[in-house]
Amino acid sequence: MEKESLCLHAGYTPKSGDANVLPIYQSTTYAYDTPEELAHLFDVPKDGHIYTRISNPTVAAFEEKIAALEGGVAAMMTSSGQAATLVAVLTAAQAGDNILAFPTLYGGTFNLLKITLMKLGIECRFIHSEMTDEEIESMIDDRTKMMFGETIANPAMVIFDFDRFAPLCRRHGILLAIDNTLATPCLVTPFKHGANVVVHSTTKYLDGHAVSVGGVIVDGGNFEFRGNPRYADFYTPDESYHGTVYVDEGGKAAFALKARMQLMRDMGVSPSPFNAWLTNLGTETLHLRMQRHSENALAVARALKKNDKISWVKYCGLEDDPNHEAASKYFKGGFGGMVCFGVKGGREKAADFIRNLSFIRQLTHIADCRTCVLHPASTTHRQLSDRELVECGISDDFIRLSVGIENAADIIRDIEQSLNR
Numbered sequence: 442m443e444k445e446s447l448c449l450h451a452g453y454t455p456k457s458g459d460a461n462v463l464p465i466y467q468s469t470t471y472a473y474d475t476p477e478e479l480a481h482l483f484d485v486p487k488d489g490h491i492y493t494r495i496s497n498p499t500v501a502a503f504e505e506k507i508a509a510l511e512g513g514v515a516a517m518m519t520s521s522g523q524a525a526t527l528v529a530v531l532t533a534a535q536a537g538d539n540i541l542a543f544p545t546l547y548g549g550t551f552n553l554l555k556i557t558l559m560k561l562g563i564e565c566r567f568i569h570s571e572m573t574d575e576e577i578e579s580m581i582d583d584r585t586k587m588m589f590g591e592t593i594a595n596p597a598m599v600i601f602d603f604d605r606f607a608p609l610c611r612r613h614g615i616l617l618a619i620d621n622t623l624a625t626p627c628l629v630t631p632f633k634h635g636a637n638v639v640v641h642s643t644t645k646y647l648d649g650h651a652v653s654v655g656g657v658i659v660d661g662g663n664f665e666f667r668g669n670p671r672y673a674d675f676y677t678p679d680e681s682y683h684g685t686v687y688v689d690e691g692g693k694a695a696f697a698l699k700a701r702m703q704l705m706r707d708m709g710v711s712p713s714p715f716n717a718w719l720t721n722l723g724t725e726t727l728h729l730r731m732q733r734h735s736e737n738a739l740a741v742a743r744a745l746k747k748n749d750k751i752s753w754v755k756y757c758g759l760e761d762d763p764n765h766e767a768a769s770k771y772f773k774g775g776f777g778g779m780v781c782f783g784v785k786g787g788r789e790k791a792a793d794f795i796r797n798l799s800f801i802r803q804l805t806h807i808a809d810c811r812t813c814v815l816h817p818a819s820t821t822h823r824q825l826s827d828r829e830l831v832e833c834g835i836s837d838d839f840i841r842l843s844v845g846i847e848n849a850a851d852i853i854r855d856i857e858q859s860l861n862r
């Protein structure tokens with residue numbers, strides 16, 4: 442099936458007489474007739490459900506859908522996007538290890554990697570695209586477990602250069618993990634470009650209606666753990682799970698199995714079945730929304746470019762955008778809904794612009810079907826120092842606009858009336 446059809450049909454196929462729409466299994470537990478049946482599930486967890494912290498039929502249906510859309514072999518939903526990133530890193534790394542990441546990452550991810558993981562003994566070494574391969578490679582040692590990037594950095598809007606970094610990770614036998622939240626699998630499929638693990642904040646476009654916080658980890662099934670000394674814990678017995686060897690038990694889905702049976706079991710960052718159901722419902726229309734988000738964002742970016750009250754516009758769909766060439770290699774069917782721009786007059790005028798908008802609301806959110814706006818320097822990124830703000834690509838006048846699926850003319854009219862005021 443193509444992606445449009447997978448959005449609707451992957452993950453749930455009703456049997457004769459079943460509900461046509463995915464049901465909500467709002468149950469913590471699952472009943473079995475014999476001790477042997479339940480014992481079998483403790484040995485082979487993928488054969489059924491034991492307890493909703495570990496898996497649930499509604500959640501599993503969404504997981505299967507997103508794995509199919511991304512072209513991965515398995516997925517695990519989490520209670521939030523932050524939890525997905527945390528669990529993805531902890532599946533690969535432990536105290537004493539390090540990972541590589543970019544400072545342009547979403548502010549919450551930046552804090553998680555820089556501060557909180559450091560407290561757990563995992564060092565994040567920050568790299569920049571301007572560094573040479575030799576400079577980056579000199580930061581890799583035998584405890585480096587992962588490179589972490591974002592398809593489109595939120596909100597710096599830098600496009601991840603898969604053609605450069607995927608071969609670099611392969612040369613060193615390091616996992617490449619990509620946050621694909623802003624692009625979604627309808628526009629970019631990171632596994633096709635060499636990523637091994639994908640994470641999402643499903644809170645964004647996958648839900649799309651701003652009703653449910655969630656995250657997901659997708660396993661590309663394309664990484665050889667066996668024999669790679671960095672990842673011995675994937676091919677030696679896990680004493681905490683009666684000696685399971687993840688590459689034997691999980692096969693290609695070893696990463697997803699370890700994430701679930703070790704990290705989800707112990708940390709319990711599981712989603713509620715109802716949230717999974719809402720996210721699945723949103724994902725059914727993902728392909729249509731991404732098309733409309735992209736068309737509207739391009740129209741808005743073009744209108745902003747022409748407006749003399751705007752000092753700069755960043756949208757990788759604009760032909761003269763510095764990221765357009767890179768984006769054109771990886772994006773299919775649109776460039777997404779995020780447009781960033783600067784209002785002439787700096788922080789004060791940026792605040793006035795937000796104050797004077799009419800139906801476009803100020804929200805700590807993006808990727809909603811309704812257009813929303815934010816001034817990152819005074820909100821999501823306010824914990825960062827001036828130097829860190831510059832590293833993240835954020836300036837005082839920076840406005841982040843998440844373009845929705847309303848009529849584009851209405852969005853442009855609201856922006857223009859605010860600028861005129």
Ligand SMILES: Cc1ncc(COP(=O)(O)O)c(C=O)c1O
Nearest residue numbers: 521522523547595622642644655
């Ligand atoms: C790109 C990206 N990744 C991860 C997250 C964290 O996701 P959540 O808010 O669902 O925890 C966000 C949140 O804004 C995000 O924009």
